[in-house]
Amino acid sequence: xxxxxxxxxxxxxxxxFTALHRVDLQIAAGEFIVLLxxxxxxxxxxxxxxxxxxxxxxxxxxxxxxDMTHVAPKDRPTTTMFQDYALFPHMxxxxxxxxGLRMRGMAKAARNAKALEMLDMVGxxxxxxxRPHELSGGQRQRVALARALAVEPxxxxxxxxxxxxxxxxxxxxxxxxxxxQRRVGTTFVHVTHDQEEAMAIADRIVVMNHGRIEHCGTxxxxxxxxxxxxxxxxxxxxxxxxxxxAAEGVTSPLGPLAIPPAEGMLCLRPxxxxxxxxxxxxxxxxxxxxxxxxxxxxxxxxxxxxxxxLTAHLPQGEHPRPGAEVxxxxxxxxxxxxxxKAAA
Amino acid sequence: xxxxxxxxxxxxxxxxxxxxxxxxxxxxxxxxxxxPPFKGVTFEWYAKILTDRAMMEALGNSLIxxxxxxxxxxTLGFLAASGLARVVLPGSVLMRGLLIAPMTVSYLIIALxxxxxxxKIGIRPSLLATGIGHVVINLPLCFAILxxxxxxxxxxxxxxxxxxxxxxxxxxxFVAAPMLTPALAAAFFLAFTFSWDEFIIAFLLTRFDVxxxxxxxxxxxxxxxxxxxxxxxxxxxxxxxxxVTLELTLFRKGSK
Numbered sequence: 076x077x078x079x080x081x082x083x084x085x086x087x088x089x090x091x092f093t094a095l096h097r098v099d100l101q102i103a104a105g106e107f108i109v110l111l112x113x114x115x116x117x118x119x120x121x122x123x124x125x126x127x128x129x130x131x132x133x134x135x136x137x138x139x140x141x142d143m144t145h146v147a148p149k150d151r152p153t154t155t156m157f158q159d160y161a162l163f164p165h166m167x168x169x170x171x172x173x174x175g176l177r178m179r180g181m182a183k184a185a186r187n188a189k190a191l192e193m194l195d196m197v198g199x200x201x202x203x204x205x206r207p208h209e210l211s212g213g214q215r216q217r218v219a220l221a222r223a224l225a226v227e228p229x230x231x232x233x234x235x236x237x238x239x240x241x242x243x244x245x246x247x248x249x250x251x252x253x254x255x256q257r258r259v260g261t262t263f264v265h266v267t268h269d270q271e272e273a274m275a276i277a278d279r280i281v282v283m284n285h286g287r288i289e290h291c292g293t294x295x296x297x298x299x300x301x302x303x304x305x306x307x308x309x310x311x312x313x314x315x316x317x318x319x320x321a322a323e324g325v326t327s328p329l330g331p332l333a334i335p336p337a338e339g340m341l342c343l344r345p346x347x348x349x350x351x352x353x354x355x356x357x358x359x360x361x362x363x364x365x366x367x368x369x370x371x372x373x374x375x376x377x378x379x380x381x382x383x384x385l386t387a388h389l390p391q392g393e394h395p396r397p398g399a400e401v402x403x404x405x406x407x408x409x410x411x412x413x414x415x416k417a418a419a
Numbered sequence: 420x421x422x423x424x425x426x427x428x429x430x431x432x433x434x435x436x437x438x439x440x441x442x443x444x445x446x447x448x449x450x451x452x453x454x455p456p457f458k459g460v461t462f463e464w465y466a467k468i469l470t471d472r473a474m475m476e477a478l479g480n481s482l483i484x485x486x487x488x489x490x491x492x493x494t495l496g497f498l499a500a501s502g503l504a505r506v507v508l509p510g511s512v513l514m515r516g517l518l519i520a521p522m523t524v525s526y527l528i529i530a531l532x533x534x535x536x537x538x539k540i541g542i543r544p545s546l547l548a549t550g551i552g553h554v555v556i557n558l559p560l561c562f563a564i565l566x567x568x569x570x571x572x573x574x575x576x577x578x579x580x581x582x583x584x585x586x587x588x589x590x591x592x593f594v595a596a597p598m599l600t601p602a603l604a605a606a607f608f609l610a611f612t613f614s615w616d617e618f619i620i621a622f623l624l625t626r627f628d629v630x631x632x633x634x635x636x637x638x639x640x641x642x643x644x645x646x647x648x649x650x651x652x653x654x655x656x657x658x659x660x661x662x663v664t665l666e667l668t669l670f671r672k673g674s675k
Contacts, residue, residue: 148581148582149584157578161575163598174593177593178583178585222579226584
């Protein structure tokens, strides 16, 4: 069961505070969408509006082509996996998972069979008779997922479900979530403030800030060719070099650079700077280097602009020596105007 | 210092328990008056009480009134608490205040008010009137206990139940009530003991069928007797049983 979601010019205000500014978003059926942004950006508000826990001040929510703007959560083809899991402490895992089916009037034998099947999917079939308090955080989380999926919703809403887990478990659960989403084909809308998590699981990432969508695209697009300074910064570290157009390429504090002419800030990811690349960044002195396991993190001071500091992540094999002067090259240049606001 | 605090403890419990202990001891008094000296043990007064028809009727009335009024107060308090916990309305604070307000009014004032109003609308002083009075005093208590017990955790479980397709009565019956069982039981037993012990409202709002405290009062008017001590001990025993049951079942479970 799956359906597309269409958010049409949705605006939401809490008293005098506007949480969402006329947001438009199309989510295809079966897509894994991640709403990403800092706290207070409106991502949870948007999720609550899709789930029916909030009615938008203006605009429409269409699920599977039907207007759901004023429909109560219980009558929507959506279920939510809550941040604190919200399991029923007085019920066994099987009864927790079967709850939605029971509310839909399914007979006991049938719903128990379905619940066991769902628990099996998340690897907890042997614990069906246990109570939630006997489980670890990761297991509770799996039960919450099984419970939300048992009623075969068209759209599953996930409200920072991995927030309470430790890093290792979080990585594991991200992979499981992705695999389960592939299997059931349900549209997933997942909220998080962790950009690595977003990139790991999303088909498309929606970067939000101050109640607006800054950028909406695949993880590669959002990371490598961000549309705004905010999404460039939020998705990861960047080096910023002011540039202005010249006869050929651009001028910059580093000297002329061979990239398409543009006015604004040249943003380069640390891993886009190295000893080889598409264009030269001129000569620079290595100030500091630290070994981070999978890469060396190096700070370079350009000869042409000693007050600028460039951060580069160099591959393991290359052994930089502090004080050495080398020529640096860049890849994947993105020039953004600091004032550019997202129109999407 | 250690002995001083020990002495304080002994004095404290002495003051609290000595009157009760005295009452219980002299209910076994083998004599006409429940005052020292203690003349010997007899169960005569208990036998007298237990075969006294008016007394036993009053005891039955008290049980019925306590049971029904606590159930009604509990139901109303539960509905009010879960409703107010679910939505934030502009007047929420005011509504909560209004629900708790009867707690601050003395039982005498409540009884007088009810007496006048019942007269006006034609409800005669009776067990029903007393029961309504007890709902009035116990509803704020039940509401306060249950409202305090609904935390963020409970709220999000209720939200999840609605999200999974439960109607409002199903949310209350299948999720809210089971999750709040300890608080529901605590509220019920407290309401029960308050109704069981209550005198002023019962005194003013009953006439022919009376509750136990009213019956004891009329018995006291004919002077002291070990029989009043005996019935007092019985009333005390019921309260103790309720409290101990509560302690052993619910509060022990909660601390696990």
